Amino acid sequence: MVPRGSDPRLTRERALFYFGCGKVRATMGNILWQHVSERVEQALAELGVEEFDVAGTIEVPPDPNLGDYAFPCFQLARILRKAPDRIAQELAEKLGPDGLIERVDVVKAYVNFFLNRPATCERVVTEILSRGDEYGKSQMGSGRTVVLDFSSPNIAKPFHVGHLRSTIIGHSLARIFESLGYTTVRINHLGDWGTQFGKLIVAYRKFGRPERLQQDPIRELLDLYVRFHQEAETNPALEDEARAAFKALEDGGEEETRLWSEFRRLSLEEFERIYQRLGVHFDSHQGESAYNEAMEETVKRLEEEGLLTESEGALVVELEGLPACLIKKKDGATLYATRDLAAAIHRYERYQFDHLFYVVGAPQQLHFQQVFGVLKKMGFPWVERCEHIAFGHIRLGDAQLSTRRGNVIFLEELLDQAVERVRTIIEERNPQLEDKEAIAEMVGVGAVIFNDLSHNRIKDITFDWETALNFDGDTGPYVQYTHARAASLLRRGEEEGLIQGETIDVATGQLGEPEEFQLAKRLADYPQVVLRAAEEREPSEIARHLLDLCRDFNSFYHAHRILGTPQAQGRLALVAATKQVIKSGLYLLGIAAPEAM
RNA sequence: GCGCCUAUAGCUCAGAGGAUAGAGCGCCGGCCUCCGGAGCCGGGUGCGCAGGUUCGAGUCCUGCUAGGCGCACCA
Numbered sequence: 001m002v003p004r005g006s007d008p009r010l011t012r013e014r015a016l017f018y019f020g021c022g023k024v025r026a027t028m029g030n031i032l033w034q035h036v037s038e039r040v041e042q043a044l045a046e047l048g049v050e051e052f053d054v055a056g057t058i059e060v061p062p063d064p065n066l067g068d069y070a071f072p073c074f075q076l077a078r079i080l081r082k083a084p085d086r087i088a089q090e091l092a093e094k095l096g097p098d099g100l101i102e103r104v105d106v107v108k109a110y111v112n113f114f115l116n117r118p119a120t121c122e123r124v125v126t127e128i129l130s131r132g133d134e135y136g137k138s139q140m141g142s143g144r145t146v147v148l149d150f151s152s153p154n155i156a157k158p159f160h161v162g163h164l165r166s167t168i169i170g171h172s173l174a175r176i177f178e179s180l181g182y183t184t185v186r187i188n189h190l191g192d193w194g195t196q197f198g199k200l201i202v203a204y205r206k207f208g209r210p211e212r213l214q215q216d217p218i219r220e221l222l223d224l225y226v227r228f229h230q231e232a233e234t235n236p237a238l239e240d241e242a243r244a245a246f247k248a249l250e251d252g253g254e255e256e257t258r259l260w261s262e263f264r265r266l267s268l269e270e271f272e273r274i275y276q277r278l279g280v281h282f283d284s285h286q287g288e289s290a291y292n293e294a295m296e297e298t299v300k301r302l303e304e305e306g307l308l309t310e311s312e313g314a315l316v317v318e319l320e321g322l323p324a325c326l327i328k329k330k331d332g333a334t335l336y337a338t339r340d341l342a343a344a345i346h347r348y349e350r351y352q353f354d355h356l357f358y359v360v361g362a363p364q365q366l367h368f369q370q371v372f373g374v375l376k377k378m379g380f381p382w383v384e385r386c387e388h389i390a391f392g393h394i395r396l397g398d399a400q401l402s403t404r405r406g407n408v409i410f411l412e413e414l415l416d417q418a419v420e421r422v423r424t425i426i427e428e429r430n431p432q433l434e435d436k437e438a439i440a441e442m443v444g445v446g447a448v449i450f451n452d453l454s455h456n457r458i459k460d461i462t463f464d465w466e467t468a469l470n471f472d473g474d475t476g477p478y479v480q481y482t483h484a485r486a487a488s489l490l491r492r493g494e495e496e497g498l499i500q501g502e503t504i505d506v507a508t509g510q511l512g513e514p515e516e517f518q519l520a521k522r523l524a525d526y527p528q529v530v531l532r533a534a535e536e537r538e539p540s541e542i543a544r545h546l547l548d549l550c551r552d553f554n555s556f557y558h559a560h561r562i563l564g565t566p567q568a569q570g571r572l573a574l575v576a577a578t579k580q581v582i583k584s585g586l587y588l589l590g591i592a593a594p595e596a597m
Numbered sequence: 598g599c600g601c602c603u604a605u606a607g608c609u610c611a612g613a614g615g616a617u618a619g620a621g622c623g624c625c626g627g628c629c630u631c632c633g634g635a636g637c638c639g640g641g642u643g644c645g646c647a648g649g650u651u652c653g654a655g656u657c658c659u660g661c662u663a664g665g666c667g668c669a670c671c672a
Binding site for chain 1: 600601602603609610611613614615616617618619620621622628631632633634635636637638652653665666667668669670671672
C-alpha cells in the first residue's frame, strides 16, 4: 500500500516517488478521497490484499446518481482470482456507513460510495477555513530546490506575446512548487549574447538614428533588426559582417562592447516595466553573456574528455541518435548550446538543484536534447533532473509571429488594450467603484494571463484579439468576478453580524442542498489539483479547476438565497471557503483577486 | 528524406485505461418587487482513418492521412 499519514518523512518519500518518475497520479490532499481510500484499504486488508494503489484506483462516477466516489474492482480480479462483481460484493459487505459515508452500493464491479451531505459540507468547509491560506499547500518539497529558467527574452528584441507564455508559465510553476514547500530559484536567462548583436551593431552603424534610440529604444532596435534582414536578402555579405562584429564583441572590441551594453541597458528597462505589470520577479538575471569565461572552461573540459571532434571547421560533440551538437563555429565564436552547457554546470554547482526546468518553446526541443545529451556524455548524473518544459507557439491567424519581419504584437499593447476594455466595462456597469484604475489593471492583465494559462501548454495558440479581449465564459474576469461576488457577500454578512473579523462559525446542520454539496466536493479537490499541476508541470490544471469551481459556486448562488435565511451562517462559511480557494488558485496562476470590480 | 508535436461539437478547448465523452464561444429561448446580469437555467446523434493490446481504448501500441515545428556555424 502506498504510505501516507502525517509523518513528514513518509509524505516526503511519496513526493519523491511522484516527482521522480511522474507516472503515479497525485491522489493526496483530498480529504474526502483520502477517507474513502482508507476505508477501502482496511476492507481490502481483511480480504488479504495489502499491496494495492487504492487511492489511485478510486474515481468519480460519471453520474452523481451512481455515487460520489467509486472503487472499480476489475484489477483485483487478477489478484484474487475471482469475478470482479463478486469482489465488489464482498468488499461492500465489509464497508458499513460511518460519519462521512452514508451508504455503500454495488453496481456490477463497482463499489459506489454515497457521502453524507451535511457532514461532507461541514468537514470540507471546516478544513478550508481552519487552514486558510495554507489550504492546498504542503511541505512535500521541503529541503528540495527547483531552478526555473523562464522568460529569457532576447535583448534588443521587443517583448511580444510570444514571450508571454514562458514568462507566465514559469512564474506560475515557481509559485506552485513553492506552495509545495520547494525552494525555488527564478532565473531570467537573458538572451544578451550571440550573433544577433553582430546584426544590430552592423545595422546601427549603417542606418541607426541615435536620437531615436534614446527616445523610443525598443522600436528603434526592432526597426534596425527588421531593416537588417531586409537588406541582407539582397546583400548577403551583411551576414558575414554581422558574424565578424559579433566575433569582435566576443573578443572584447571596445566600440562593439559599448553598443552592446547600451542596447542591453535600454532593453532591460523595457522588460522591467512589463515584469512589474505581470507581478513577475527573478532571483537572477544572469544571461548568456555571463558565461563568457565559464564557456572556455566548458570547452576545455570537453576537449580533455575527448568529446570534441572537428567537422567542417567547427567543433562538435557527436551524439547517438541525434545530430551532432555544435560547440564552436569555424571562426571560433560560441553558440547557444555552448552557453547553455556552461550555464547548466554553473547552476548545478551553485544550487545543487533537484529539478532544473527550462520553460522554453517546443521548437527548441532538439536543442535541449542535444544539450542534455552532451551533459550526459560529460558524466553529470544530474542531467536526469533537467527538464525541458515545452510549450506550443503562438500563431497569428495565418501569419506567423516573426521578429525578423516585424510581424509582432507587443505585449504591452495587448495589456493596454485589455485594461482599456475593462475600463469601459467598469464605466458601464459599476461606475461608482473605488480604485477603478487599479482594478482595471488587475482585471485586464489577469484576463491576458488567464487566457494563456487555461490551455494545455503544449498546444499551439492561435492568437486573435476577439478571444483575448472577450470576458464572458471561461475567462479570467469570470473567475475574478466570482471572487468579488463572494467578497461582497462576506462584507454584507459582516454588516449583519454573522462574521466577526476574520472568523466565521461553521454552523452545523445548515448545509446539504445538492448545489452546496457539489460545491463542497469541488472545494475538496483543490489540494489534489495543485499536486497534479506540479506533477504535470501544467498550470492549466489550476485554471480549469477554478472555472469548474466558479461554475459550481454561481449555480449555488443562483439556486439559494444566502443572506436573511436560517442557513445564512453555514452558507456564508461556504462562501468564505470558496473565496479562499479562488484566491489561492489565482495566486498560483499569478493573477490578482480583486475584492470588488 | 529523418525526428518531434498536434488531430474530440460550426469555432476554441477539457477529458487520471473504466459506467451514458464534457465545458466555453457563437446561435435560439427563458431568468432580477430579492445577496453584484463580467451571472444563472434550457436547447447537441462530435473522438482523422485502419489494425492491435486489454475484461474494458478518445486515452496504450503499430501503420496510414492531414496540419504544425525542428533537422550544424541563428537563438
